[in-house]
Amino acid sequence: MKTTIQPVKGMRDFYPEQMAFRNWLYGAIRKVSESFGYQEYEGPILEKIDLYAAKSGEELVKEQAFVFPDRGGDLITLRPELTPTLARLVAQRQNELAIPLRWWSFGPFFRYERPQKGRAREFFQWNIDLIGAGSTGADAELIAVCAVFLQKIGLTHEQVGVFVNDRRLMDSQLAAIGIQREMKQTAFRLIDRRDKMPAAEWEEYALASGLNGEQLGLLKEMLGDRALWQKSEHLVQIFAILEAIGVREYVSFDPQVIRGLDYYTGTVFEARDRAKEGRAILGGGRYDNLVEDVGGAPLPSTGFAMGDMMIAVILEKYGVLPDLVSLPAEVMVSVFDEESMVDAFALSTLVRSEGISVLCYPEAAKLSKQLKYADRIGIRLVLICGPDEKTAGMVTVKNLTNGTQQTFTRGSLGAALRKMLA
């Protein structure tokens, strides 16, 4: 094998086929985002490490982000997430912006992790946030955006669900069974991991974490209570709004959804396969302190992020990946011989001026080779202009779909092609 330089580990190549999927996803995201009145924005790919040190959790950034010194010695990070950048953007122009803001973005992110199914070191992520609204309606809207999106791309509510919880509800419930502030983080972590280990092991882990037997029993009871959300006025209202929007069936209450990120302050949610296979497709929630933490005035916010890889895994699993045959052009102009090359380009321009995408075979070659090429790349119509046509001032159009061919004058060619392509 020839020695080709290897790509950087975990970085992704997007051949036209993969690019077509990425753009399809981008399009679906844009459509849903804009239909809810959100505006697109983008931030820099590189940020100073300090931006993340503030809130994402220092360990997370140090161990799982690409960090390197620039020529001036500053520590630069390949952005591992967008929310801190968003908070910075808002904090910088807080007085000029019309709050609340509805913003969305789709772009590349990087994490220095070991690649595996549904995860690489480079990934594309959709971020969508409602900044400056602390209401229950704001939370409900984001959950609805997420449900509508899943529906739009062809996933049913039997296949996937959005699982919602509220950290404040969990706070009060934990307090009620005697788990106080300093134990809270431990308890959250415990709840988060319940499905990830065998029951007996989990209980052992719980006791080792400092819970007593009685608390463990109450905690289990609490986590098993699928109606617990009714104790939260906030969640009751969220479900009422989702009902009104028409996506209630996609959304379920799940007391075990906590989310790992420290900056969430209230509602938290994630979408996943109902079969509970694989990791979450997307995750988000309310973060009321982040803008303030990067130097702005306090602005309650809510939002979520979705990566491009996990959603692709799910779409494939349920067989709803779109058919994305990317055709380079509708028409190809063949080049009969060296002498007709110039005319072939002129012919291409004529067709192109009719608003039809067209490519010109780039060299004189045997007609069979050119037709074979056209067939392989999915061209529907091939124009042939050899000596016979040239003398008669005509152009032959060969239809590769059914094998027929017809000749036209140059003047009638455009209309004829449009008709055949319709």
Next chain:
RNA sequence: GUGGCUGUAGCUCAAUGGCAGAGCACUUGACUGUGGAUCAAGGGGUUGUGGGUUCAAGCCCCAUCAGCCACCCCA
């Protein structure tokens, strides 16, 4: 960061420690102005890389790199 599996032609993969192969793809021809199908011929390899064992290594051993998968973690 931990563990398992895998690296052989462009792709998918064969080859008891004993001549490196097949299918698909590609090129050419059958068909000098007509694609897909068929047939024939042809090109293509430092078996991921570096060491070691052996008369002999694609195969065994060590290291290393990469890919996949599962942990860890998840923004």
